[in-house]
Amino acid sequence: MKPSTTSITPGTAADEPRIGVYVCHCGKNIAQTVDCDGIAAQLASLPDVAVAKGIGYACSEPGQREIREDIETLGLNRVVIGSCSPRLHEPTFRQMLIAAGLNPYLLEMANLREQCSWVHMKEPQAATAKALDLMKMGVARVRRLQALSEPKLPMTQRALVIGGGVAGIQAALDMADNGYEVVMVEQQPSIGGVMAQLDKTFPTMDCSI
Amino acid sequence: MTDAGRHPRIKIHTLSQVVDIKGNVGNFDVKIVKKARYVDEKECTACGDCAKVCPVVRPDEFNLGLSSRRAIYSPFPQAVPSAYVINSHECLGHNPVVCSKCLDACEKKCIDFHMSDETFTERVGTIVVATGLKPHDPRALDEYGFTRFENVLTSLEFERLVNAGGPTQGHLIRPTDRKPPKSVGFIQCVGSRSARRGKSYCSNICCMNTIKSTLVLKEHHPDMAVKVFYIDIRAFGKGFEDLYTRSRRQGVHYVRGLPGHVEELPNGGLRVAVENIASGALEFFELDMLVLAIGIEPASGTQRLQEMLGLQLTPDGFFLEAHPKLQPVDAATRGIFYAGCAEGPKDIKESVTQASAAAVRAIRLMQADQITAEAITSEVITEQCKACGKCAEVCPYNAITVDPKKKIPAQIATAACTGCGTCAAECPFGAITMNHFTDQQIYEQIDTLLAERPEEKILTFACNWCSYAGADYAGVSRLQYPPNARLIRTMCSGRVDEAFIWHGFKKGAPVILVSGCHIGDCHYINANHWTVKRVENVRKKMEKRGLRPERLQLEWVSAAEGVRFAQVMTRMEQLRQGVSSQEIAETVTLLEK
Numbered sequence: 001m002k003p004s005t006t007s008i009t010p011g012t013a014a015d016e017p018r019i020g021v022y023v024c025h026c027g028k029n030i031a032q033t034v035d036c037d038g039i040a041a042q043l044a045s046l047p048d049v050a051v052a053k054g055i056g057y058a059c060s061e062p063g064q065r066e067i068r069e070d071i072e073t074l075g076l077n078r079v080v081i082g083s084c085s086p087r088l089h090e091p092t093f094r095q096m097l098i099a100a101g102l103n104p105y106l107l108e109m110a111n112l113r114e115q116c117s118w119v120h121m122k123e124p125q126a127a128t129a130k131a132l133d134l135m136k137m138g139v140a141r142v143r144r145l146q147a148l149s150e151p152k153l154p155m156t157q158r159a160l161v162i163g164g165g166v167a168g169i170q171a172a173l174d175m176a177d178n179g180y181e182v183v184m185v186e187q188q189p190s191i192g193g194v195m196a197q198l199d200k201t202f203p204t205m206d207c208s209i
Numbered sequence: 210m211t212d213a214g215r216h217p218r219i220k221i222h223t224l225s226q227v228v229d230i231k232g233n234v235g236n237f238d239v240k241i242v243k244k245a246r247y248v249d250e251k252e253c254t255a256c257g258d259c260a261k262v263c264p265v266v267r268p269d270e271f272n273l274g275l276s277s278r279r280a281i282y283s284p285f286p287q288a289v290p291s292a293y294v295i296n297s298h299e300c301l302g303h304n305p306v307v308c309s310k311c312l313d314a315c316e317k318k319c320i321d322f323h324m325s326d327e328t329f330t331e332r333v334g335t336i337v338v339a340t341g342l343k344p345h346d347p348r349a350l351d352e353y354g355f356t357r358f359e360n361v362l363t364s365l366e367f368e369r370l371v372n373a374g375g376p377t378q379g380h381l382i383r384p385t386d387r388k389p390p391k392s393v394g395f396i397q398c399v400g401s402r403s404a405r406r407g408k409s410y411c412s413n414i415c416c417m418n419t420i421k422s423t424l425v426l427k428e429h430h431p432d433m434a435v436k437v438f439y440i441d442i443r444a445f446g447k448g449f450e451d452l453y454t455r456s457r458r459q460g461v462h463y464v465r466g467l468p469g470h471v472e473e474l475p476n477g478g479l480r481v482a483v484e485n486i487a488s489g490a491l492e493f494f495e496l497d498m499l500v501l502a503i504g505i506e507p508a509s510g511t512q513r514l515q516e517m518l519g520l521q522l523t524p525d526g527f528f529l530e531a532h533p534k535l536q537p538v539d540a541a542t543r544g545i546f547y548a549g550c551a552e553g554p555k556d557i558k559e560s561v562t563q564a565s566a567a568a569v570r571a572i573r574l575m576q577a578d579q580i581t582a583e584a585i586t587s588e589v590i591t592e593q594c595k596a597c598g599k600c601a602e603v604c605p606y607n608a609i610t611v612d613p614k615k616k617i618p619a620q621i622a623t624a625a626c627t628g629c630g631t632c633a634a635e636c637p638f639g640a641i642t643m644n645h646f647t648d649q650q651i652y653e654q655i656d657t658l659l660a661e662r663p664e665e666k667i668l669t670f671a672c673n674w675c676s677y678a679g680a681d682y683a684g685v686s687r688l689q690y691p692p693n694a695r696l697i698r699t700m701c702s703g704r705v706d707e708a709f710i711w712h713g714f715k716k717g718a719p720v721i722l723v724s725g726c727h728i729g730d731c732h733y734i735n736a737n738h739w740t741v742k743r744v745e746n747v748r749k750k751m752e753k754r755g756l757r758p759e760r761l762q763l764e765w766v767s768a769a770e771g772v773r774f775a776q777v778m779t780r781m782e783q784l785r786q787g788v789s790s791q792e793i794a795e796t797v798t799l800l801e802k
């Protein structure tokens with residue numbers, strides 16, 4: 001089976017930005033503190049914004065489908081999503097852009113959950129004001145984003161395992177059995193680690209070696 | 210173990226250490242130093258004739274000093290590779306006049322005193338960090354009289370004593386009189402669950418290890434009195450509770466409470482005073498032997514490796530995973546994975562599970578002969594480059610070549626560029642574009658952030674790997690902090706150009722925070738050193754121009770320091786409140802000149 005490579009369609013960074021803006025409720029995680037639909041309505045009037053709306057779960061399949069359909073029907077060429085941290089779902093949404101024929105780097109995320117609703121739970125008004133700011137910053141940034149391509153580099157199909165204890169041995173065997181060369185580095189004169197020192201081990205109660 | 214030793218695709222370097230790692234996912238160049246074994250690993254048949262004649266007797270580390278070995282020895286009978294090794298510090302043979310008895314005894318002539326340490330480089334595509342653990346050392350605090358009373362043992366020493374391959378062939382004896390003990394007590398949580406004595410976390414394995422040991426004892430010695438002193442028993446895994454009830458059914462006495470005092474009796478026994486929390490009574494027990502269930506600590510080389518690979522650690526000192534739920538075996542750095550106790554205390558089953566997961570994650574990258582490289586890299590605008598050479602000076606990866614003497618403009622080797630952006634921040638001529646984090650993109654963010662009521666906002670630059678992740682961690686932990694912080698994410702704090710800071714103040718920012726990884730933890734080797742330099746530079750200039758330098762702050766926040774991030778933001782808010790609108794207006798006027 002071939003791996004799913006992220007082949008990037010060049011996508012257009014067309015001259016006229018047409019931005020889709022989505023404010024994810026994340027169930028109640030964001031919507032409980034931040035007035036998601038309210039800020040979406042305010043964002044809709046920003047220049048270059050073609051559509052702005054609240055969305056239940058942007059990362060869910062229906063959520064992604066809705067954005068993909070907007071990209072096609074409204075001819076969006078840039079997307080801003082206010083949701084959880086980009087450290088969590090940026091890859092998800094980049095894949096969605098690829099699926100919709102856009103360059104994945106024409107996406108900007110505003111961190112409305114980890115860095116807003118969850119840390120200002122008792123201040124809904126201030127949190128909403130902050131969320132609006134973060135979204136506006138996202139829109140300002142996304143206008144300037146450019147399509148990027150990911151160059152291909154050679155992959156050395158060989159692994160290093162640092163440590164020859166039970167974990168290192170298992171990882172090395174699994175990789176080697178799958179056909180990869182493994183280099184194992186162990187500082188002691190023998191592999192085995194702490195496990196080798198143990199007597200019987202639970203639950204089989206057999207010798208650990 | 211032997212499977213790994215025999216596997217045609219596994220090359221094992223023992224007595225070896227990784228001393229340097231260069232490169233990135235797909236192409237890591239790993240420098241390894243292999244210490245001399247002084248015995249030909251391939252030729253040695255482990256017959257043991259050499260050790261028989263060796264005159265040097267030393268404590269055997271594998272048996273924790275409960276037995277002895279020679280200066281030439283096999284670590285343990287099932288060792289892989291199955292070859293003897295000479296401890297060169299102990300051996301007399303370096304001066305052949307003195308000894309060299311083993312040389313004569315070895316028929317196959319595998320011993321070579323002239324062998325020297327080797328240094329070599331291996332190229333690999335992925336790395337699995339499985340550096341294991343260090344058992345807690347109860348000597349430092351002399352817990353329960355471990356250093357004073359011979360019959361107080363660690364759980365690891367106990368393992369060796371009941372092991373058929375151990376110093377007593379598996380017959381449990383007391384160290385003082387070498388007689389089988391009639392009663393044994395186990396003390397739980399030694400070095401765990403106490404910030405005062407050891408580590409504050411639970412070491413995960415000690416409860417089940419003790420329960421297992423009680424069953425081993427009861428199996429061989431049904432009449433032995435076995436007691437366990439504990440805070441609470443954590444038998445949470447599959448089949449664990451069953452084992453615990455079995456132990457209780459077989460008559461093991463579980464006493465809720467850790468001993469407050471241990472004293473030695475004239476017969477070598479130990480008198481233990483315990484406040485039994487269940488009954489509320491102070492109870493005394495006389496036991497022939499005590500076993501300390503010692504906890505798990507990070508392996509000693511952890512920090513060195515963390516610095517070498519630019520990885521992150523949790524406050525406990527174990528390696529920090531990319532995401533605690535969704536990427537539990539990935540490091541934040543692509544192509545590096547964790548297996549076993551390197552990532553946190555765990556038992557054998559969990560270690561094996563995690564190791565298999567790490568292997569699959571590595572294979573997922575290795576199965577194609579190409580890998581998509583970083584798209585977020587920097588580019589030189591050749592027409593604007595004055596070939597001053599500053600970018601090459603700050604690049605942590607030596608990815609930039611430029612010749613200031615011959616005025617040959619800078620060139621960036623894209624494959625070596627990892628996208629920290631410190632070159633773009635350093636370039637005085639705006640001749641470097643940091644893709645996806647361009648000057649223009651960042652200015653847009655600053656302008657928008659400060660467009661309305663700038664005096665209320667806290668402009669914060671946060672690096673992707675540490676401080677931004679630390680802010681996320683504050684969120685995951687639901688830590689509350691003032692709501693006027695606004696973060697601008699860059700890949701590295703080294704991307705923060707001095708001009709961004711000036712621009713922020715010019716647009717009316719009351720205070721500005723630049724935050725990144727702790728020194729030594731930088732994801733881009735040492736790019737954050739330049740962050741320090743730039744922030745200090747701006748602060749000096751602020752002072753000269755009559756601006757209070759305190760308004761610009763630099764803070765290091767690691768990915769695990771959610772608490773610290775929240776504290777820093779609270780402090781920033783206090784600072785902000787000390788900046789008057791008049792002061793801001795004066796700054797704006799001054800900078801607009």
